[in-house]
Amino acid sequence: MSEFLEQCRALLGATYVLEAPQDMAPYLNDWRGRFCGKALAVLRPASVEQLAAVVKACAAHQVPIVPQGGNTGLVLGSVPDSSGLAVVLSLGRLNSIRNIDVANRTMTVDAGCILAQIQQAAAAEGCLFPLSLASEGSCTIGGNLSSNAGGTAVLRYGNTRELCLGLEVVTAQGDIWDGLRGLRKDNTGYDLRDLFIGAEGTLGIITGAVLKLYPQPQASITALAAMGTPEQALKLLKLMQDHCGASLTGFELMSRVCLELVAQQFPALPQPFAARHAQYVLLELSSNESEQHAVNLLERAIGAALDDAIIADAVVASSVAQSLGLWQLREHIPLAQAKAGKNIKHDISLPVSSIPEFIATTAPLLNQAFPDCQLVCFGHLGDGNLHFNVAPPEGVGHDAFLANQAAVNRLVHDSVDRYGGSISAEHGIGALKKDELARYKSPLELALMRSIKAALDPQGIMNPGKIL
């Protein structure tokens, strides 16, 4: 291995081959503190060519590679295992915005660009790059693409997959595939782009991308609606989409428990309703026309929902500040959960139509198996994506309750599976859910995936131990 490392130093410069434990530490730690891996070295190439050359060296010496962007993933997909045999290949120095083509509504970027940097560069040209998620200040677009990140704008704009037109990828053999096409239509052979997207670095390393840009809306207006049941939330979704079409850009379900938790942990945040309701929906409408258009449309739709008794009450934000205040309620749910103590998290998706029944059948099963556990259920209802988190009963220690993690996961995921849902809606599989994947995917689907893995990475050096 000393010959290999010597080669890396020659290719990158010694400064960018990290071997000292204190230098490597940030690259080896899961940011949620669940795991710390080991590595032979951390490599930090400055260009795609350097990166490709390093991959060729890895391939020649059969050194496993863990590609890494912002290392903000939630499923242990970007940290090495504890063998110490792999290198971490950091994309952090590939961080240039290569080109913005406003007339084509595209932007070409290095994979190591921070998501917020991309959002800002788009905004500076009067465009919107709609991908938005909690870690946007530190995650990279390469990581977003490799994990097909979701976030809060999926309802209108789709997942990261739908926001990408072309890719540049370094293959497991160290070749550079230039698929950086900025085309809306291209039917020339197999869809390699979408194969690398969501593959979590197990088939190759995404080094650049052509992203879609959208017109910046003139205004976004938010409302909070209160209702009795998830069925009514679903009816509200249909009504809003029928009335507003693509103008509906956000639809977030939150149960009463969620808002009570936020009120307990963050008493300074204003709570909009005096009365208690079982379910709440935060909805956002965006207009390319005007703020007034958005307000009118939202008030009309909310009025129809009140008339039809789909909702019990609603507040429409009358200013941008008030809109932000409503979003803060939603965004403080995970923060309030973290303050309250550990809990068992799930990132599941379901056919939207099954969500009321899924909640109605799964909650009692949980309560039967784990009496008095608390369900903290919220999420992107419009996408069928719930964060279906389970907290300990009052008085039970969080660490003690976490001993139930595997059993709780099993119960929830088995129920998800019965409704044709997914055990990973937006976080991916990584190392964390590999065994779960093996349980819920059909043997045929796993075999198809393995044959593709073997075709593109026959040595098995690309992010081993992740997904498969």
Added chain:
Amino acid sequence: MSEFLEQCRALLGATYVLEAPQDMAPYLNDWRGRFCGKALAVLRPASVEQLAAVVKACAAHQVPIVPQGGNTGLVLGSVPDSSGLAVVLSLGRLNSIRNIDVANRTMTVDAGCILAQIQQAAAAEGCLFPLSLASEGSCTIGGNLSSNAGGTAVLRYGNTRELCLGLEVVTAQGDIWDGLRGLRKDNTGYDLRDLFIGAEGTLGIITGAVLKLYPQPQASITALAAMGTPEQALKLLKLMQDHCGASLTGFELMSRVCLELVAQQFPALPQPFAARHAQYVLLELSSNESEQHAVNLLERAIGAALDDAIIADAVVASSVAQSLGLWQLREHIPLAQAKAGKNIKHDISLPVSSIPEFIATTAPLLNQAFPDCQLVCFGHLGDGNLHFNVAPPEGVGHDAFLANQAAVNRLVHDSVDRYGGSISAEHGIGALKKDELARYKSPLELALMRSIKAALDPQGIMNPGKIL
């Protein structure tokens, strides 16, 4: 082979194993009459299970399979070669709509369903399935998916790929992969769905799909704008998208030559402008709110374009009948071309921003190489997709001119390649453009495709001679 055919008859019933030339003819002929292939037999299974059993028999006997839907493709992708060794596997009897889930906005269908049947079933539930193209009365959704069909609604709703959430596929080994998930978010491993979509039946046979449905707009309003140059058309596109966002559902460029051709061949169709202009754009706006909203928005945007001197003139349709009349002008271009005689067609795409320069540089090259040839340029400008067709000079016979086909293709496609475009925007590769693909794709991309083909279809029995 007689043992194989005996097995097929046992599996399907003798009625559904066609061997007589007159029975097979419709399945062997390219509908545009350019080619007639040969086959061992035409097989017409009634169910996915029958189809899978037949594929197993083919795999056992190494019989090549040509999957076929409506056989309306444009690139010889669904007809067998002239060897007579292959079977045509018709999906025509798999034509049930399995399920419509309005609350999930999805529909699950057999691959052999006719596109128009799907559109109608969606409309009956108050939903929109937006895929729309000229052959919708006879093409099947399986063919649309296998060729990732485009059409007239791509600007707003995307290609067929973007309209599909899940697939059922019979593999080259005759196994049934059930990937019929109706989920908006699902990050559990490799994106097999998008690998089979657009693969033109060379990796497996799509037998079923979960399709996305949308709210039916309340109204669609059409306008025709006239301008001097493609640059101005591009400026109009940006202005319209900035003003109207997702409400802009159509944006079709047509040169003067196109409308003159329609006027010559179909003199009964009303031509909206007295004065002559160099370029025209047909634009369509849809609103989920009301017809009045669509009209107001369209008139406001058109007014802004007139104020900015981006366009010279415009008519806004004041009724649905008038809207249809404007669309008819666009739809009669290919019909007028067919009446006028044969021409050399191209289905290209480019970065939208490159289109003016592409036209400005490619048209003179054509005129230099083929003096006085006529360029009939129209297409989905909003998608960067041009039908860049070349007709003979006046007085030159069409058949004589068609002798130049390869040279004309070369000139146009080389130019497309220089601008980072695609030689097949929406029609696919099939057998027709296989050599062109080999010319314009990088050796690395071809090698990646071949390795995937070898992984999923190691015997090479799935639609051989297509794409690769």
